[in-house]
Amino acid sequence: xxxxxxxxxxxxxxxxxxxxxxxxxxxxxxxxxxxxxxxxxxxxxxxxxxxxxxxxxxxxxxxxxxxxxxxxxxxxxxxxxxxxxxxxxxxxxxxxxxxxxxxxxxxxxxxxxxxxxxxxxxxxxxxxxxxxxxxxxxxxxxxxxxxxxxxxxxxxxxxxxxxxxxxxxxxxxxxxxxxxxxxxxxxxxxxxxxxxxxxxxxxxxxxxxxxxxxxxxxxxxxxxxxxxxxxxxxxxxxxxxxxxxxxxxxxxxxxxxxxxxxxxxxxxxxxxxxxxxxxxxxxxxxxxxxxxxxxxxxxxxxxxxxxxxxxxxxxxxxxxxxxxxxxxxxxxxxxxxxxxxxxxxxxxxxxxxxxxxxxxxxxxxxxxxxxxxxxxxxxxxxxxxxxxxxxxxxxxxxxxxxxxxxxxxxxxxxxxxxxxxxxxxxxxxxxxxxxxxxxxxxxxxxxxxxxxxxxxxxxxxxxxxxxxxxxxxxxxx
Amino acid sequence: xxxxxxxxxxxxxxxxxxxxxxxxxxxxxxxxxxxxxxxxxxxxxxxxxxxxxxxxxxxxxxxxxxxxxxxxxxxxxxxxxxxxxxxxxxxxxxxxxxxxxxxxxxxxxxxxxxxxxxxxxxxxxxxxxxxxxxxxxxxxxxxxxxxxxxxxxxxxxxxxxxxxxxxxxxxxxxxxxxxxxxxxxxxxxxxxxxxxxxxxxxxxxxxxxxxxxxxxxxxxxxxxxxxxxxxxxxxxxxxxxxxxxxxxxxxxxxxxxxxxxxxxxxxxxxxxxxxxxxxxxxxxxxxxxxxxxxxxxxxxxxxxxxxxxxxxxxxxxxxxxxxxxxxxxxxxxxxxxxxxxxxxxxxxxxxxxxxxxxxxxxxxxxxxxxxxxxxxxxxxxxxxxxxxxxxxxxxxxxxxxxxxxxxxxxxxxxxxxxxxxxxxxxxxxxxxxxxxxxxxxxxxxxxxxxxxxxxxxxxxxxxxxxxxxxxxxxxxx
Numbered sequence: 001x002x003x004x005x006x007x008x009x010x011x012x013x014x015x016x017x018x019x020x021x022x023x024x025x026x027x028x029x030x031x032x033x034x035x036x037x038x039x040x041x042x043x044x045x046x047x048x049x050x051x052x053x054x055x056x057x058x059x060x061x062x063x064x065x066x067x068x069x070x071x072x073x074x075x076x077x078x079x080x081x082x083x084x085x086x087x088x089x090x091x092x093x094x095x096x097x098x099x100x101x102x103x104x105x106x107x108x109x110x111x112x113x114x115x116x117x118x119x120x121x122x123x124x125x126x127x128x129x130x131x132x133x134x135x136x137x138x139x140x141x142x143x144x145x146x147x148x149x150x151x152x153x154x155x156x157x158x159x160x161x162x163x164x165x166x167x168x169x170x171x172x173x174x175x176x177x178x179x180x181x182x183x184x185x186x187x188x189x190x191x192x193x194x195x196x197x198x199x200x201x202x203x204x205x206x207x208x209x210x211x212x213x214x215x216x217x218x219x220x221x222x223x224x225x226x227x228x229x230x231x232x233x234x235x236x237x238x239x240x241x242x243x244x245x246x247x248x249x250x251x252x253x254x255x256x257x258x259x260x261x262x263x264x265x266x267x268x269x270x271x272x273x274x275x276x277x278x279x280x281x282x283x284x285x286x287x288x289x290x291x292x293x294x295x296x297x298x299x300x301x302x303x304x305x306x307x308x309x310x311x312x313x314x315x316x317x318x319x320x321x322x323x324x325x326x327x328x329x330x331x332x333x334x335x336x337x338x339x340x341x342x343x344x345x346x347x348x349x350x351x352x353x354x355x356x357x358x359x360x361x362x363x364x365x366x367x368x369x370x371x372x373x374x375x376x377x378x379x380x381x382x383x384x385x386x387x388x389x390x391x392x393x394x395x396x397x398x399x400x401x402x403x404x405x406x407x408x409x410x411x412x413x414x415x416x417x418x419x420x421x422x423x424x425x426x427x428x429x430x431x432x433x434x435x436x437x438x439x440x441x442x443x444x445x446x447x448x449x450x451x452x453x454x455x456x457x458x459x460x461x462x463x464x465x466x467x468x469x470x471x472x473x474x475x476x477x
Numbered sequence: 478x479x480x481x482x483x484x485x486x487x488x489x490x491x492x493x494x495x496x497x498x499x500x501x502x503x504x505x506x507x508x509x510x511x512x513x514x515x516x517x518x519x520x521x522x523x524x525x526x527x528x529x530x531x532x533x534x535x536x537x538x539x540x541x542x543x544x545x546x547x548x549x550x551x552x553x554x555x556x557x558x559x560x561x562x563x564x565x566x567x568x569x570x571x572x573x574x575x576x577x578x579x580x581x582x583x584x585x586x587x588x589x590x591x592x593x594x595x596x597x598x599x600x601x602x603x604x605x606x607x608x609x610x611x612x613x614x615x616x617x618x619x620x621x622x623x624x625x626x627x628x629x630x631x632x633x634x635x636x637x638x639x640x641x642x643x644x645x646x647x648x649x650x651x652x653x654x655x656x657x658x659x660x661x662x663x664x665x666x667x668x669x670x671x672x673x674x675x676x677x678x679x680x681x682x683x684x685x686x687x688x689x690x691x692x693x694x695x696x697x698x699x700x701x702x703x704x705x706x707x708x709x710x711x712x713x714x715x716x717x718x719x720x721x722x723x724x725x726x727x728x729x730x731x732x733x734x735x736x737x738x739x740x741x742x743x744x745x746x747x748x749x750x751x752x753x754x755x756x757x758x759x760x761x762x763x764x765x766x767x768x769x770x771x772x773x774x775x776x777x778x779x780x781x782x783x784x785x786x787x788x789x790x791x792x793x794x795x796x797x798x799x800x801x802x803x804x805x806x807x808x809x810x811x812x813x814x815x816x817x818x819x820x821x822x823x824x825x826x827x828x829x830x831x832x833x834x835x836x837x838x839x840x841x842x843x844x845x846x847x848x849x850x851x852x853x854x855x856x857x858x859x860x861x862x863x864x865x866x867x868x869x870x871x872x873x874x875x876x877x878x879x880x881x882x883x884x885x886x887x888x889x890x891x892x893x894x895x896x897x898x899x900x901x902x903x904x905x906x907x908x909x910x911x912x913x914x915x916x917x918x919x920x921x922x923x924x925x926x927x928x929x930x931x932x933x934x935x936x937x938x939x940x941x942x943x944x945x946x947x948x949x950x951x952x953x954x
Contacts, residue, residue: 058713061591114538114767117907204681205766205907229910233767236535236911289682290591290710430594430682433706434713 026373026461028380035458036383036451039308043447044387048307050439052080052300053359057290057434064287065327066098066258073283074263077299077324081265084307086322087315088268091261094326094337098258099123101287102251104224106195109133110245112237117227118195119288120252121179122211122330124223127193131249132156132222134192138238142178145185153190156246157182158197160231165201167363169420175199176210183212183223193248194223197231202425205229209286209428211330222250260284260326262334265303267310269319269457274345276321277456278352278411279305279449282328282402289432293423297437297445298355299324305449309457316457318350325402328356335402339409343467346410351456351463353414354400355445358427359437360419361388362448366395368473369412370464376455377414377463383451387444389416396473407470412463416448503850503938505857512935513860513928516785520924521864525784527916529557529777530836534767534911541764542804543575543735550760551740554776554801558742561784563799564792565745568738571803571814575735576600578764579728581701583672586610587722589714594704595672596765597729598656599688599807601700604670608726609633609699611669615715619655622662630667633723634659635674637708642678644840646897652676653687660689660700670725671700674708679902682706686763687905688807699727737761737803739811742780744787746796746934751822753798754933755829755888756782756926759805759879766909770900774914774922775832776801782926786934793934795827802879805833812879816886820944823887828933828940830891831877832922835904836914837896838865839925843872845950846889847941853932854940860928864921866893873950884947889940893925 028036056076063073074091081089099122106118120126134156139145145152145159161178163171176199183194198208207227214220226234238244263283269275281298285291306322325334335354342349351369365384367377374393381391398404399413407413419441426432456463464470505513533553540550551568558566576599583595597603611633616622622629622636638655640648653676660671675685684704691697703711715721740760746752758775762768783799802811812831819826828846842861844854851870858868875881876890884890896918903909933940941947 054713058710059589061589061710112536112538203908203910203912205683205910206681229767229908229912232910232912233535233538236531290706431680431706433680433682433709435680435706435709 024372024461026376026459026463028376028455028459032455032458033379033383035312036454039454040383040387040447040451043308043450044443046304046308046443046446049300049304049442049446052303053292053296053437054434055080056296056299057292061290062287063283063285063291065096065260065284065330070260070284074261077263077283080303084303085310086265086267086306088266091263092337092341093259093261094334095257095259096327096330096333098255099330100252100255104252105249106224107247108234108237108244109247111242114233116230117205117207118224119207119209120250121183121209121223121225123214124212124250124252125220126250126253127222127248131247132193133245133247136234136238136244136246138235142182142185149189152186154192156193156195156248157186157191158195158234160197160235162197163199163201163424165421165424167419167421168417169423172199172424179210180213183221184214184218187219187221191221193221196225198225198227200228200424200427200429203228204431206429206431209288222248224248224250262326262338263324265306265322267306267320268315269317270315271317273319275318275348275350277318277350277453278321278323278403278406279453280323280325280354280403281356282325282334284327284329286329286428288430290434291432292434293358293432293436294427295356297359297442301355301442301445301449304446305453308450309454316454318457320453320457328402332402332405335405338402339405342406343409346406347466349406349411349465351412351414352399352403352406353416354403355449356401357418357420358423359442359445360423361441361444362416363388363390363419364392364417365389366392366415367397368407368470373463376459380452380455383455384448387447389448410465410467410469412465414452500849501938503853503936503940505853505932505936509932509935510856510860512789513932516931517860517864517924517928520785520927521920523781523785523920523923526777526781526919526923529780530769530773530914531911532557533773533776534769538767539764540760540762540768542573542737542761542807547737547761551738554740554760557780561780562787563742563744563783565743568740569814569818570736570738571811572734572736573804573807573810575732576807577729577732581729582726583701584724585711585714585721586724588719591710593707594682594684595701596684596686597727598660598686598700598702600691601689601727601729602697603727603730604699604725608724609670610722610724613711613715613721613723615712619659619662626666629663631669633670633672633725634663634668635672635711637674637712639674640676640678640901642898642901644896644898645894646900649676649901656687656702657690660698661691661695664696664698668698670698673702675702675704677705677901677904677906680705681908683906683908685905686765699725701725701727739803739815740801742783742799744783744797745792746794747792748794750796752795752825752827754795754827754930755798755800755880755883756930757800757802757831757880758833759802759811761804761806763806763905765907767911768909769911770835770909770913771904772833774836774919778832778919778922778926781923782930785927786931793931795934797930797934805879809879809882812882815879816882819883820886823883824943826883826888826942828889828891829876829880829883830893831880832926833878834895834897835900836919836922837898837900838918838921839893840865840867840896841869841894842866843869843892844874845884845947850940853936857929857932860932861925864924866925887942887944887946889942891929895922
């Protein structure tokens with residue numbers, strides 16, 4: 001036992017130390033708060049994020065995952081990280097099914113022939129060569145479609161949910177559900193094709209694409225979105241009570257698998273290089289526009305924040321890791337690959353947040369962190385409050401789209417919620433172009449990311465990242 | 478001489494009578510003012526114009542002059558006039574060169590390949606099959622292009638004038654000049670093709686078409702418009718200082734001549750059926766949209782005004798003639814044909830005004846009438862003032878687009894100026910669709926047209942129409 005006593009004592013001491021460490025509040029030193037405040041103010045007048053966004057949209061443009069531009073975008077990102085002075089630039093592979101879009105047309109053929117502005121949904125199969133013609137059955141909601149059952153067999157199903165604009169974009173919950181779940185439901189009911197009123201809030205002749213989801217062994221049918229004015233037209237025509245015949249001609253479909261990569265740039269920490277603050281955006285985009293708000297802006301915000309921290313007289317204590325994720329659009333492939341590859345280092349992720357909701361101002365911050373880190377989050381909130389960010393201590397933080405996957409593994413995370421009032425006017429359409437971005441609003445985002453990332457990197461203590469740490473916080477962006 | 482005396486006396490008497498008639502002020506009887514006021518108020522809550530606009534855009538849609546829909550639109554108009562209770566419905570032929578659009582594509586091929594949203598201008602020839610590739614030379618204005626001279630030989634010329642929105646839409650003066658005159662100028666300088674930043678005020682990926690003009694024996698080159706975001710992209714790329722290579726592939730061009738028709742509906746006057754108040758809009762449209770604001774709305778406003786007058790207990794004293802003009806867009810063909818056909822009856826045209834600037838509220842009225850009719854115009858103005866129409870007694874009235882041709886022959890005319898602040902966001906684009914029209918604003922237009930047309934029809938006296946009467950008033954819309 002004599003031998004046991006010291007051993008037990010050591011265990012007890014270790015336990016007490018751990019408990020003390022756990023109980024010790026995480027704190028951001030005054031000097032770091034001061035530097036973060038200066039970073040914030042500098043970011044408000046720095047052109048980096050605008051220039052990065054302009055560069056990616058001009059020099060690469062549309063970046064459909066798996067397309068030729070997927071590779072061009074990665075080459076661009078590697079070069080841009082290097083040009084911005086990042087210490088370490090590398091890639092990690094991301095493999096996914098490749099979907100291709102070649103052409104898409106639709107028209108009403110009876111009773112009143114009219115062309116329609118249409119775009120295929122990601123993962124839609126094509127129609128037979130020469131197109132598919134059928135009678136349209138219209139439904140206001142997915143529930144109404146469900147209730148119709150067998151009646152839709154052989155028909156072209158249309159679901160006409162209308163999204164309204166909101167600051168937090170919450171109507172996209174239902175709008176995107178119609179897009180992701182409607183086609184599989186219609187296919188199971190025996191429909192010939194599926195159309196929806198675009199999941200968007202605009203009234204432009206620019207339909208909104210986006211991915212749909214199929215069951216692994218379920219049936220698949222051509223699926224596409226009409227622009228809002230075209231949806232109106234179809235509804236007006238159908239209201240006359242005569243059968244409406246529509247022709248859909250989509251040349252698109254799956255084409256094997258493709259290996260892309262997350263592109264990562266780091267400002268290496270001087271004290272704890274293995275501990276990282278993870279920020280980022282996604283490098284891929286949908287193809288009708290140049291992917292400016294979705295998500296060149298997010299990549300640019302994170303790159304600019306890392307760059308500004310890298311321009312400080314000395315490196316931060318911990319590493320700032322900026323991740324330009326591959327293929328977010330078709331199912332968080334980049335985020336999932338990152339989370340799998342880094343699952344064992346979840347405890348090394350100090351704090352994380354991704355920008356993927358355009359370039360509108362950040363108006364709200366929330367966090368999923370351990371209780372002892374709430375004081376440090378309040379310190380971050382105090383630096384961000386003067387630039388319009390309200391801290392909601394009741395809401396969890398989800399980490400953003402791709403980083404939600406790392407958060408699910410136990411990474412402490414923020415949600416830095418952007419104003420999305422106009423986001424769904426342009427999202428996934430040809431209108432997602434550089435002119436939709438306001439420089440001042442973009443810079444406010446950089447200020448938020450630079451300040452929070454720097455403070456997290458300098459914190460005395462951690463934010464609670466550990467395997468499975470936030471399994472029950474109900475976070476989501 | 479004895480025989481001369483009575484004869485001279487007769488002449489003198491005739492002269493005195495004519496002078497007295499000329500000097501007698503035209504006046505609208507109190508009962509007519511009262512009826513017009515009631516018509517105005519009824520129009521504000523009447524659905525006719527909305528229903529007519531919905532019908533034309535839904536049941537016919539795009540109405541490119543000379544296309545299959547040109548005929549469908551005429552059949553629609555004849556049926557609609559009859560359904561609305563017009564007494565007499567007939568057509569008058571309008572012949573013009575036929576231009577056809579089959580397909581249009583453009584892309585930057587170097588240094589950074591990107592697709593571009595483009596639309597061919599009316600009367601543009603096509604490119605060689607397979608497209609035309611060349612280096613782009615950018616100019617901010619037509620003057621800068623002129624100054625470049627020979628340097629543009631073999632190049633694709635781009636002119637990037639930016640229109641700003643205004644209530645009176647005055648930037649379209651320069652914007653449309655770039656479109657109408659730029660291609661011919663570039664062709665004379667030896668350019669291979671011509672592109673412009675769309676003559677529009679939006680930032681949508683929906684380029685603005687419209688007609689261009691060639692000299693009869695001058696050279697012609699492919700000519701097209703880029704959407705504003707695409708123009709931005711081209712300018713951003715060119716700003717890097719490397720040559721920009723662009724490929725333009727237009728399949729379009731002239732295809733013989735076509736005979737369409739003005740479609741005319743009349744509410745026949747009970748006292749002076751041969752004297753007409755002429756109102757209207759144009760039935761043709763450009764093809765990317767459904768021609769809702771340009772100019773289903775104008776046709777609907779005039780049809781609804783005539784219909785409401787036709788629903789009064791008795792027919793007006795003079796005839797209300799509603800004209801749905803053919804092919805306004807490619808050069809006022811309908812208006813010119815009408816003016817030629819009716820030149821001898823110019824004196825029978827009591828007053829005229831066409832609606833062709835969308836569906837925004839009428840905010841200003843001006844008139845070209847004889848001095849003795851100014852009091853009657855003031856009476857009209859007094860009825861319109863309560864619904865937001867300001868009378869500008871200093872400005873001439875031009876009669877609107879097609880009816881400007883009849884005004885040029887001597888028809889007394891009004892200008893009923895609509896709010897065009899948003900008109901050039903949608904004009905000549907895919908976005909010219911029904912959803913852009915506000916019902917209340919549309920109805921305010923009907924109220925204006927119904928009230929003025931009725932008062933003109935009931936006036937005691939005329940407004941000065943006579944051959945050549947307003948040759949020097951400088952009117953224009």
